[in-house]
Amino acid sequence: MRHPAACFILSAIDPDLLCPWLEVRFETDDFDTLRRLLELDPSEHLGPKNFYLLTPAQVEAVCVAFEINFEHGPREAFLFQYVDNGIHFPYLVHTGYELALMVQRRKPFGFIDFHSGRPTSVRLKAQFDTYVAQGLLHSQEEIIDVAGRPSRPGHQIGQIFYTLKGEEWRIPALEFIRQHINRQGDGFENLERLEGALLGYERWQNDWWIDHLARSGVTLYGAPLICKVDRAQYDWLVHAGFRALPPFDAPTFTLHSPHWLDDEAMKQAMQADSRIEAFVQFNIGLRHIMHAADFRTAGPYDIPTSLIPTINSDLVRTVRILVQRTEAPGLVEPSA
Incomplete structure (x- = not known):
């Protein structure tokens, strides 16, 4: 079945740093072929909220089927639908690039959400922990056990904090800010600004982000x-x-x-x-x-x-x- 054409992104992943290494955008209305190559159910919706991890062989098959020139090499890739959400950052957002930026010493501090039942989350933690073992990074885990149910096994969830060596003070500083700052009105703005500074964002970048939040009417800004x-x-x-x-x-x-x-x-x-x-x-x-x-x-x-x-x-x-x-x-x- 043919659909209105939609844009998709193929994002090849660096196997060591687990961040986008190379990306290409393509357009198609042949969703049936795309589902078949991804080994999906014929009725599955290829919506903008779905991300698919492709093996190198699947990446190659997609490139051949849709005549895409993409030098991905032996790398896995994520495929997802591109949607312009109207948010055009004038700087690199750290999300998804934390490990690469920290290994390159361009970012002093970061944290990731962890879920033991999600393979991508477990894999990301393992890669971070490799650099912890090498002595480049320091880590602190705040993970809790979630009891299982008859239809769902138990798992672990939480946040893991990573800093460069010598920047460990940022973890208790963030916890102190989160516990004591008023999260209403200007207090929330101060929380965003202080968290951004601890994570390594520049002042002008925090200014842009806070202005975007306030103009959008999200979070606690009314x-x-x-x-x-x-x-x-x-x-x-x-x-x-x-x-x-x-x-x-x-x-x-x-x-x-x-x-x-x-x-x-x-x-x-x-x-x-x-x-x-x-x-x-x-x-x-x-x-x-x-x-x-x-x-x-x-x-x-x-x-x-x-x-x-x-x-x-x-x-x-x-x-x-x-x-x-x-x-x-x-x-x-x-x-x-």
Whole structure:
């Protein structure tokens, strides 16, 4: 049966470091042939959440069947469907590359989730432990036994922490942070930032990641919302340390969702209206204001200004400037 064409990734795995060594993307609508080569049930869904480990022979068979030029050599490979999730990192994310980066001494600290019932997890631990035995890495395990059931054998799960020699202090530092930091609002932001620093991410990389989380409305940041402010309101924000929304001299003010208002749209609005000094973002749990508008729609949303005290008392993050007139090219006011 033919399906709409989909993109797939073949990712050859380095047998020692267990990270992607070479990747190729191909497109096909012949899912039946792909299932046959992977030895899958004819009805199995080849969805974007499924990853398949291929033997070198299976990799070669896929390359021949779909005319793929891929110098994978005698390596296993993962095959999975490529889906653009909209998250385009401007730096290398360590996930999946921890062992390689630590062996190359480019990363001081990392941890992996372990499950004794998953062969890939057991194999990754074994490779890490090889370098522990050689004296390059230090490890600390936090693993518990999970009792079995009549239909399921017992297993072990947990996290294993690895550091370069001399960087062992990072493990108790992470545990101290996790135990004592407030995980709500700005506390969660601090937790992400400190964990990122301990794992070896640079400050600008942590800034990008935290801004992405806040704009996406995931984790504990609440819903991200955007509003415009004039010059007087912007000055008020500065004096308030960006910890509250300014007053609005009108019965209502307009909010936007960042999913429907990007930087270019904000700049265009500022070009059309010289009174707009900036667009700012704040984060709040929608339960506090959901009665004021239908947030299931794309917006914009007109909100009574009487709700500003409620918003300010329930902010889970400082107010952030997204686009400012004096910093946006082409939007600087001409001098008199």
